[in-house]
Amino acid sequence: MSEARDTVGYSVDHGVVRIGIRNPPVNALVRDVRAALLAAFDRACSEESAVAILLSGEGPGFATGADLSESDGGADAPTMAALCARVEASPLPVVAALHGTVLGAGVELALAAHYRVADADTRIGFPEVRLGLMPSAGATQRLPRLVGAGAALDLMLSGRLFSMDAPPAEALADLVVAEDARAGAAQFVAALLEDGGAVRPTSGIRLGFADPKAYGHAVTQRREALAKAPELAPREIVAAVEAANLLPFEAGLAFEADAAQTCRVSAQSRALRAAFVAEHRARRLDLPADAPLPELTRIAVLGGGPLAVQLVFAALLCGLAVNWGTRDPAALREGVPRLRRLFDGFVRRGAMSEDDALDRLADLRIGDSAAMTGGVEVIVHAARGQGDVPAPDGIPRLSAVSGMVRQVGLRFAPPIHAARLIEVIVGPSASPEQIVAARALARALDKIPVRVHAPGETVAGRLMAACQRAADALVDLGQHPYDIDRALREWGWHRPPFLASDRRGLPDLAARPRAEGARNWCDVMVGHDRRGRAGGAGFYLWEGTPPVPSEDPGLTALLEAERPAARPLSPDQIRRLVFGAMANEGARMLASGMVLRPSDIDVVATLGLELPRWRGGPMHLVGVYGLLSVCRAMEGLDHPDKAFWTPQPVFGALIKNGRSFEAMNR
Template identity: 85%
Template sequence: MSEARDTVGYSVGDGVVRIGICNPPVNALVRDVRAALIAAFDRAADEEGAVAIVLYGEGAAFASGAELSETDGTTDAPTMAELCARVEASRLPVVAALHGTVLGAGVELALAAHYRVADAETRIGFPEVKLGLMPSAGATQRLPRLAGAGAALEMMLTGQLWSIDDAPAEALADLVVEEDALAGAAQFVEALLEDGGAVRPTSGVRSGFSDPMAYQQAVTQRREALASAPELAPREIVAAVEAAILLPFEAGLAFEADAAQTCRDSEQSRALRAAFVAEHRARRLGLPEDAPLPDLSRIAVLGGGPLAIQLVFAALVRGIAVQWGTRDPAALREGVPRLRDVFDEFVRRGALSEDDALDRLADLRIGDSAAMTGGVEMIVHAARGQGDVPAPEGIPRVSALPGKVRQVGLRFAPPIHAARLIEVIVGPAAMPEQIVAARALAKALDKIPVRVNSRGESIASRLLAACQRAADALVDLGQHPYEIDRSFRDWGWHRPPFLASDQRGLPDLATRPRAEGARNWCEVMVGHDRAGRTGGAGFYLWEGTPPVPSEDPELTALLDAERPAAKPLSHEQIRRLIFGAMANEGARMLASGMVARPSDIDVVATLALDLPRWRGGPMHLVGVYGLLSVRRAMDGLDHPDAAFWAPEPVFGELIKNGRSFEALNR
């Protein structure tokens, strides 16, 4: 007989109860599914003649975690921990049939089963750590019992996906089959019943504890490696895995639950969860989430020079065939060997094998620009003078060049092959198919696109300019550049304002205007023959190969001769003011329509300016500090650049309604 009960299927045949999770697209274990699964297990316990249970997932995968929104408050009963406890307590042996990508709570559910059968393509992972969270349904206690501390920590601390039939995940499966996990589970049950049909709660397994010394050594090594890391969740995971061998199982579960709640309530996790949602939202580029995207298997890159080389390399290493065209044959004669040098460097570093590099280069065609535009799905302009190159009708064209944008421009965060950000500049004459193509390219390159409505300005450039202008203002008021930078480094930002200015080069920054009575301190440095990193001295001294920054004792005397000393601000005051200024610039971008939502600004801040993801971007941070507190700090700053520091009206509107910038995300 068979019966569908909401999102869980239930059937019995030959004494075997089959319980199927059916909550497409990924079988998320949300509250209703958890409740239905418990009801199905209760029903199976009373099923006359039942001898075993097979738990499986319909569709593309066995199961995945619950919705992220459940981490924002109290989880509705039954919790995942309660579901896993119910599964493990079954009087009938439970065999989980795994397939597809099994994530988070889905793996925890599989661990609660007594046995696991998986097809060879199954991959498992614990992504919680990337959100500042940790497993909370027993994985820190059950997984080490099966796999030991080393393998368990490797899986839970990296957040990566692991093949079920390879280390470190191989200990999870009792049987790996080539194709149909459900059929494999049926055969496994048959053999199990012939052998007596014993239940085997994972809580009672001890194989992972067989070498206590090696277990503790793995814990100690991970703890020492994380000693200087700022993130909370990895340390709590290590502590919970250590508790697994030291405490009785139930006490270990209580330890895990307490640690998981600590992570869930932390500001770090709130920032990481906000970043995850923001990146997912930004990827849409203002298009419907399910908008069809073209398959980008081959693109044309037009133009020579360093930008073109970086783009060609980034596409090739992601498996996208490239037709590289220029109007100047000399540009290709110079560029192709330089491209090969980049591949050689990656092979030398072990990032690519020789065979992989050759395979990627085999996907490259070169020639005259006009000859390279046929047979591609998209054209990217990487140098001037390519705009009038003829191309087949209907092929979208975008520009990766800096400067003004009429249609669609791409601003890649450097280095292009590794950085995750593309700002998609949507100009006044942009066509929908160009935006769709930009989204498809970002997906193919595994990058996060952020839409910017402008004629060429990017979010990153506006934020960076606001940061430098605010930092300059604090120097005007007597603060020391080193103390400003130290306030951010100690907080976790390793590219603080003045160090970043030196790295970028001071002459370009020196031309940026300031209000009357305010100073551009890059201009001051350049006036003293200090050009930044490439010149050996800027705000810092730069020595060695490659150049390494160190504080310059002479800088203090130089500053004291240029402006009066003043009472130093606390590090907290410095951060509040500079992040307030950046958020204020973000508010201006929102008001002008340049940006659709505050979270897009934060995505750019973390990916392009390297603000620590576990802290969040400026729009998130002013909410953490409190908008009223930030507005008062900016209002109270006695500085000539009054217009820059004046809080935008949206601050007052949000404060009046007791909200933060998160309320404007959509």
């Protein structure tokens, strides 16, 4: 007999109850699916003829986690923990057939089954830790019982995917088949029934506890490694895995539930979940959902110089073939050895093998610009003077060169091969095909694009300029640059304004205007022959090879000769003002249409300016501080740059309606 339900399939064949998860596209275990699975298990256990349960997922994978929105207010009943408890308590043996990508709650459901069969292509992972969360349906208690503390922590702390046919994940499977996990699971069930059909609750397994010394060592090792890390969730996962070996199973589940709740309501998790959603939203570049996205295999990079070298290197690393063309043969004669040195550095560090480096370099063609535009899907200009290079019709052209943008410009956060941000500058003459090409290139390079409407300026540039302008204002009012940088660095931002200015070079920033009565302190430093890192002294002293910064005792006297000192502001006051000023600049960008939503600004801040992702960008942060509190702090600042510190009208509108910038995201 058989019956089809909306989210769960149910059938009985010779006493084997087949329960199939049907929630495309990824079989997310949302509330309705959990309820349907619970009902299906209740029904199966009441079947007089039933002898076993085969649990599988229909479509491309077994199952994945629940809807992220459930993390905001807590999951509706039945919870994953309740579902997993019901599965494990089944009087009939439960065999889970795993295939595809199995994530989070999907892995927890599989762990609650009595046996697991997987095909060789199955990959599992616990991405929760990247969202400031931890497993909450028993994984921290069941997983160590199967594989021990070391392997369990490797699986749960990394957030990565692991193949079920290799350590550490292979220990979860009772059988790995070459293909077709459902067929393999059916054969496994038949063999199991022939052998008596015993249930085997994971909670009763002790294999992972067999070596208490190794178990304790693995816990201690991870705890020590995380001692100075700011993130909460990894530490809670370690504590829960330790508890698995110290507490009875039910007490361990209660420990896990309490720790998971602590993580869920934390500011860190709220920031990380907001960042995750913001990045996925930004990736669309506001193109129609059904816009076709081409798969790129070969691109052209036109132009020589450092930018071109970095672009070619990044593309080759990601598996793209590259045609590298210049009009100046000398640029290639200099650039190709530089490219090879970059690969050599990766090989020396063990980041890739010599054979891998040679394979990637084999995908590189070099020559004259005009000869390199054929057989590619996208052309990227990496130097000036390439715009008139002839190319086949229909090949989108994008420019990575700084300056005015008429069509579509790409602004990569440095270093290009490692940083994940591309600001896609959409100019007045941009075509839809170019924007689609920019999105396809971002996907091929594994980067997150943010759509920006501007003549050429970047969101990152404006945010950092606002940060430095705010920091200068605080120095005008008697604060010390080191106190300002320290307040931000100890909070978790390792690119605070004065340190960042020194690294860039103070002469580059000295010409930036300030309001009447305000000062540009980079200009003051340059006037005292302090030019930044390259000159050996700026706001900091720079000594050694490579030069490292240290605080200069003489800076205080220099400052006091230029302006009076004042009572120091608290670190929290400094942060509230600096991030308030950055959010105020973000509001200006929103008002002008330069960016479409506040979350795009936060993506740029975390990926481009390296604000801690677990803290969030400035638009998120002012919501954490409270918009009214931030407005009062800015309005109360007695500084001549009134226009800069006056909150933008959107602050008042949001405060009036009891909302934050999150409400403007769409």
